[in-house]
Amino acid sequence: MSVLEILNNKAKLNPQKVAFPEGTNEKIMQAAYECGKEGTIIPVLVGNREELKQLAIERGYDASVFTFVDLQDEAYQNELIQKYVSLPNTLLKEKALHRRLSDPLNFALVMEAVDEAAATFAGIDTTTGDVLFSAQQIIGMKPGISNISSIGLCDIPNYEGSEGSLLAITDSAVATNPTAEELANIAISACDTMEALLDWEPRCAMISYSTLGSGQGELVDKVAQAVKIANEKRPDLAIDGEFQLDAAIKPEVAAKKVKKASKVAGRANILVWSNLDVGNVAVKLIQTFGKANAYGPMLQGFNKVVCDCSRGAPVAEIKGNIVISALRAAGAKHHG
Amino acid sequence: MTREALENKVLECVAVTFRKTIDELSVNTDFKADLGGASILMVGLASLIENELDVLIPLPTVATCKSVKDLVDKVEAEL
Numbered sequence: 001m002s003v004l005e006i007l008n009n010k011a012k013l014n015p016q017k018v019a020f021p022e023g024t025n026e027k028i029m030q031a032a033y034e035c036g037k038e039g040t041i042i043p044v045l046v047g048n049r050e051e052l053k054q055l056a057i058e059r060g061y062d063a064s065v066f067t068f069v070d071l072q073d074e075a076y077q078n079e080l081i082q083k084y085v086s087l088p089n090t091l092l093k094e095k096a097l098h099r100r101l102s103d104p105l106n107f108a109l110v111m112e113a114v115d116e117a118a119a120t121f122a123g124i125d126t127t128t129g130d131v132l133f134s135a136q137q138i139i140g141m142k143p144g145i146s147n148i149s150s151i152g153l154c155d156i157p158n159y160e161g162s163e164g165s166l167l168a169i170t171d172s173a174v175a176t177n178p179t180a181e182e183l184a185n186i187a188i189s190a191c192d193t194m195e196a197l198l199d200w201e202p203r204c205a206m207i208s209y210s211t212l213g214s215g216q217g218e219l220v221d222k223v224a225q226a227v228k229i230a231n232e233k234r235p236d237l238a239i240d241g242e243f244q245l246d247a248a249i250k251p252e253v254a255a256k257k258v259k260k261a262s263k264v265a266g267r268a269n270i271l272v273w274s275n276l277d278v279g280n281v282a283v284k285l286i287q288t289f290g291k292a293n294a295y296g297p298m299l300q301g302f303n304k305v306v307c308d309c310s311r312g313a314p315v316a317e318i319k320g321n322i323v324i325s326a327l328r329a330a331g332a333k334h335h336g
Numbered sequence: 337m338t339r340e341a342l343e344n345k346v347l348e349c350v351a352v353t354f355r356k357t358i359d360e361l362s363v364n365t366d367f368k369a370d371l372g373g374a375s376i377l378m379v380g381l382a383s384l385i386e387n388e389l390d391v392l393i394p395l396p397t398v399a400t401c402k403s404v405k406d407l408v409d410k411v412e413a414e415l
Contacts, residue, residue: 091383099392133395136379146376 003155003166003295007323011040016118016326017067019044019111021104022125023052028309029059031318032121036065041326044069044117046108069111077101083114091137100138105131109138112304118329121322123308132299135306142189142303144233149186150174150297151193151270152283153324156290161249162203162267168194169271169286172279173297183226184233187272189300191237194270196331197298197324205248205268206230206241207278211257214244223274240264245271295320298328305329337415339408346408349388353381363405375399381407391415 001009018035022028023045032043033056045052049070056063069076081097084090090113092100100106105126111117120139123131132148141148151170159165170190171178178186183206191202208223209215223242230239240262246253247265254266273279286292298321299306307325309318337345343363351358354371365371367378382398385391385407391414393407401407 091380091387093387095390096383096386096392099386129396133379136376137383137395141376146374 003153003293004320004323007320007327008038008040011323011326011330012038014330015039015041016329017042017044017116018322018326018329019046019069019108019117019120021046021108021120021122023047023066023104024055025124026059027313027315027318028121028124029056029061031315031322033061033065034315035319035322035326037062040323042067044108044111046104046111047071049073069107071102071104071107080107080110080114080116084110087113089140091140105134106138109134109306112306113139118333119305119307119325121307121309121325124311124313124318128308131306131308135299135302139306140303141301142192145185145189145301147178147182147185148174148299148301149178149182149189150299151190152294152296152298153197154283154286154290154292154294156286156292159290159292161269163198163200163269166198166269167249167271168200168269169273169279169283170300171273171276171297172283173276174299176276178275180222180225181229183222183272183274184229184239185301187226187230187239187270188234188237190270190272191234191239192332193298193300193328196328196334199331200269202237202270203264203268204237204239204270204272205243205264206239206272206274207245207248208242208274209244210242211244211247212242212260214257219274226272238263241272243268295324298324305332339412342412342415343404343408345389346385346404346411349381349384350404350407353377353384361404363403363408365404366402367404368402385411389415 018041020032035041036043044067046069049068108120112120149171150173154167187204194200194202206223206227210220227241247257248268251266258265305325305328382395
């Protein structure tokens with residue numbers, strides 16, 4: 001069974017409401033419809049109700065699969081505003097929020113913030129910057145986390161790691177040159193993401209060219225410092241390093257190079273790159289030479305699940321990312 | 337609102353956001369060099385200004401402001 005089949009089956013057990021502020025987009029509507037029809041999510045299209053309904057019918061879809069939410073529905077707007085402003089630690093007050101609700105992306109994010117939707121899926125017609133800024137303002141960041149990052153799930157043929165052919169890697173897309181504090185946040189977010197998505201027991205390795213002091217220099221110092229910060233912030237998580245890649249994922253190498261007790265060494269299921277140079281090169285190496293399928297990038301660090309979809313993504317890829325978003329949302333509710 | 341009153345109001349918002357006292361800040365304060373300029377705090381600042389002054393400065397615009405004076409200019413242009 002492929003990873004996507006496993007994820008689809010899991011999503012069908014507890015389908016989540018996913019809000020789509022770009023429902024007029026043909027690819028988004030198709031992907032949302034197919035996911036809804038297959039029972040992996042409950043698709044909620046946010047915008048002009050009549051326009052969306054008409055488009056769905058014209059495109060040959062059974063409109064009953066969708067829930068339509070109209071931006072102009074004043075009673076619902078007021079309900080959302082009242083719920084939102086009563087939440088703790090939100091950044092926007094009533095008037096500012098009301099102004100936001102004329103925009104479908106912001107409307108969807110407010111719905112998610114007040115639990116009217118489990119996740120928001122956008123980015124096909126909206127820039128990444130707009131999605132990130134709006135999400136930071138309306139959804140906010142996870143307590144203790146101050147930076148956004150991304151994580152990818154790789155399915156690598158012939159790789160036999162601690163999760164079979166699967167390996168999570170972060171960050172290959174967002175954080176350019178994270179500080180030690182930011183790198184620690186990335187590791188913590190990654191552990192929470194993978195626990196929510198696949199019920200993994202996260203074992204997170206902070207990757208470097210050095211294993212526990214075998215090399216010296218400021219790059220090594222940053223990673224070692226990040227491990228220390230992460231362990232202080234979240235002692236409940238297995239985050240360890242600094243490790244070279246082989247010491248992180250190969251038990252026989254870990255046995256030689258890592259002389260201390262470690263839950264992570266040799267059996268890591270999450271790898272944290274030290275910066276985006278490493279992350280970008282690494283994911284392309286895995287895809288090119290390892291022939292891996294890479295899913296994501298999934299955004300992490302927000303209080304709730306927000307997905308920024310790639311503009312050029314085909315429908316199949318969009319569907320995969322919708323299901324991943326829904327599963328993360330369901331998992332976050334379950335794991336708390 | 338006079339320019340001076342606006343500057344004071346924006347400085348108050350900056351002080352709250354970055355946990356500084358007004359005395360530690362001026363219109364020449366540089367967000368990145370003097371305050372660290374963490375993007376998440378700039379999001380908070382944009383929200384606070386919108387709440388307090390009822391003016392929407394898009395976050396990408398706030399992010400381009402190098403100093404408090406630049407931000408005051410953007411707010412003034414929208415008032």
